[in-house]
Amino acid sequence: MSNLPSHASPTFAAQPASSNTIEQLSLGSDQIALNSRIDELRGDAVSVTDSDRGDVTPAVPASLLSPSFTPPATPGGTFNPAQLLQQAQQPTSSKPPKLLSRLPDVECIVRARIPTTTGAEMFLHLYHNDLDNKEHLAIVFGNTIRSRSLDKVRPGETEMDRMIRGAYVGKLHPGRVSSWYEEGNAEGAKDTQNADESTPSQAPLVRIHSECYTGETAWSARCDCGEQLDEAARLMSFPMETLSELASQQSVPVASNASGGVIVYLRQEGRGIGLGEKLKAYNLQDLGSDTVEANLLLRHPADARSYGLATAILVDLGLGEDANPHGIRLLTNNPDKVRAVEGPNREVVVKERVPMIPLAWRSGGKAGITSTEVEGYLRTKISKMGHMIQ
Numbered sequence: 001m002s003n004l005p006s007h008a009s010p011t012f013a014a015q016p017a018s019s020n021t022i023e024q025l026s027l028g029s030d031q032i033a034l035n036s037r038i039d040e041l042r043g044d045a046v047s048v049t050d051s052d053r054g055d056v057t058p059a060v061p062a063s064l065l066s067p068s069f070t071p072p073a074t075p076g077g078t079f080n081p082a083q084l085l086q087q088a089q090q091p092t093s094s095k096p097p098k099l100l101s102r103l104p105d106v107e108c109i110v111r112a113r114i115p116t117t118t119g120a121e122m123f124l125h126l127y128h129n130d131l132d133n134k135e136h137l138a139i140v141f142g143n144t145i146r147s148r149s150l151d152k153v154r155p156g157e158t159e160m161d162r163m164i165r166g167a168y169v170g171k172l173h174p175g176r177v178s179s180w181y182e183e184g185n186a187e188g189a190k191d192t193q194n195a196d197e198s199t200p201s202q203a204p205l206v207r208i209h210s211e212c213y214t215g216e217t218a219w220s221a222r223c224d225c226g227e228q229l230d231e232a233a234r235l236m237s238f239p240m241e242t243l244s245e246l247a248s249q250q251s252v253p254v255a256s257n258a259s260g261g262v263i264v265y266l267r268q269e270g271r272g273i274g275l276g277e278k279l280k281a282y283n284l285q286d287l288g289s290d291t292v293e294a295n296l297l298l299r300h301p302a303d304a305r306s307y308g309l310a311t312a313i314l315v316d317l318g319l320g321e322d323a324n325p326h327g328i329r330l331l332t333n334n335p336d337k338v339r340a341v342e343g344p345n346r347e348v349v350v351k352e353r354v355p356m357i358p359l360a361w362r363s364g365g366k367a368g369i370t371s372t373e374v375e376g377y378l379r380t381k382i383s384k385m386g387h388m389i390q
Contacts, residue, residue, distance in 0.1 A: 099344045100308035104131040106316055108138075108150035111166030120237035123166070125150070127313055134267040138313050141236040142260020145204065145317050203351045204319065205261035207232035207331040208310045208341055211269045214278070221371035222282065224378070228356050229263070232331050236261030262317060264310045271295070272304030285373070290380040302385065311343040320347050327351035333387045355390055 106129045114124050125138040125147055138147075150167050162179035163172060170182040209232065215225035270278030273295065281294035292302045314320060319328055327349035330338055338350050358378065359368025381387040 099340060100306065101344060103312040103315065103343060103347060104129045104309055106136075106149065106309065106312040108147040108316060109165070111147065111150055113171070116233075116237060118234075118237055122233075122237065125166075125317075127309075127316075129309055129312070131309060136267055136309055136313065137265040138317060139233070139263040139265060140260065140317065141262070142204070145260045145262060145319065148316050148318065203326040203329045205232075205236055205331060205354065206314065206319070206328040206341075207236075207261075207263045208266065208307060208337060209263055210266050210271065210305055213269060213275055214282075221369050222285070222373040222377060224358055224369055224374060227359060227369060228331075231356060231359070232261075232263050235331075236263070262314070262319065264313050266305070266307075266310060268305050271302075272306070273298070273300045285376075290384070291377055292380055292384045307337065307340040308343070311341055311348050314341070314348050315343075321349050322347075324349075329354050331356055333381070333389050335386060335388060355388065357389060361389075 106127050108125050109128050111123050111125045114122050116122065120141065123140045125140060127136045127138065129136065150165070154161075159177060159179050162168060163176065168176075168179040173182075176182065207228075209229050210225075212220075212223065212225035212229075214220035215223045215227075216229060217226075220226070269275045270281070273281070277298055277300060280298055281289075281291065284294035284297055285291065289297060295302050295304075314328070315322075318324060321327075329352040330341060330350045331354045332338065333356055335353070338353055342348050342350055358374075360370050360374075362368075378389065382389060
C-alpha cells in the first residue's frame with residue numbers, strides 16, 4: 001500500500017500501530033532494542049546526576065533570564081531565576097489538567113471530501129467557535145461520523161447551498177440536485193431521515209493533534225509531532241483487509257477502524273505559545289535547556305494547550321456521551337489529555353488509551369526520526385511531563 005504524503009519527513013514509511021502494551025508487540029529482535037530504549041529513558045529520569053543529565057540546564061547565563069526575553073503580551077511581575085530553574089527541574093504532570101467551566105460553542109462551516117494516495121477517502125471539516133478567532137479542523141475517516149451543526153438546516157438556503165458547504169449524504173456528482181439523497185437510490189431518502197441517529201458500531205479511533213509547523217512541514221527532527229500525525233492518519237485509513245493482514249503478520253490484534261476515525265487538528269502551535277515563541281525556545285534548547293525549561297525561561301507554561309474545543313468538536317460529530325454509547329479510543333501518550341478531552345462534565349468518554357510508540361523505537365532505528373534532539377525531547381516528555389510511551 002502506498003504511503004500518505006508525510007508531514008514530517010519524506011523518508012517515513014507506513015508502520016502499523018497497535019493499542020497493545022509494549023510487552024505484547026511481536027517485533028522479534030527489535031523488541032530488545034525497544035525495551036532497552038524505554039528503560040534507558042526512564043533511567044535517565046532518576047539515575048543521572050545534575051552535572052551530567054541532559055534535561056537540566058547546567059549553568060544558565062544571566063542574560064538568558066533577562067526580562068528582554070519576556071513576550072510583549074506576557075504580564076510583568078517579580079522574577080526569581082533560582083526559583084524558576086527549580087520549578088523547571090520538577091515534573092509538571094502532577095497538576096491535574098485545567099478544564100474549561102463549559103464547552104465552547106462550535107459550528108462546522110464547511111466539509112469537503114479529500115481523496116488520499118492510499119485510495120482511502122476522508123472528509124475535512126472546518127470549524128468556527130466562540131473562544132478564539134482560529135479555524136480548527138476535524139479530519140474524519142468513514143461514513144458513520146457526521147457533524148450535527150453542518151447538517152442543520154439554515155434559514156433561506158437552497159439545496160445547492162447545502163451541497164456547496166458539504167451538508168449532503170453520499171457523494172456529489174455532476175447533475176445532482178438534492179443534498180438529502182442521491183438520485184436513483186430508492187433507499188436514499190429513508191436512510192437520510194436517520195442520518196442524525198447513525199452512530200459508530202464500536203468505539204472509533206480519535207487523535208487530538210495540536211498544530212506543529214516545524215514537525216509537519218519543515219521536516220524538524222526536534223519532535224515527533226509530524227510522525228504522530230502521519231501514523232494516526234495511516235491507521236485510520238487502512239482498508240479492513242490491510243488490517244487483517246497486519247494482524248496475521250504480527251500475531252497480535254490490530255485496532256479496528258470499522259467505526260471510522262477522527263483527527264481533531266487544533267491551531268495551538270508550540271504547545272500553545274505560538275510559532276515565534278517556539279522558535280525562541282528552540283534557540284534556548286541549543287543553549288542547553290530542555291523543552292520544559294525553555295518555555296519557563298520565556299515565562300510561558302510548560303504546556304499552555306487546552307482541549308475544550310476538541311471536546312466540543314467531538315460532541316458535534318456525534319461522539320459525545322449523549323449520542324455514542326461506545327465511547328472513543330484516544331491515540332495519545334499523554335495521560336493528562338485523556339481527562340482533559342473528556343470535558344468538565346464527562347461529555348466524552350475515553351474507553352481506551354492507544355499508545356503511539358515512536359517508529360524508531362519500534363523498528364530498532366530502521367525507520368522514523370533518529371536525532372539527539374528528538375531523544376532529548378522524548379526523555380523530557382517522560383521524565384517531566386509524565387508521558388507514557390508504551
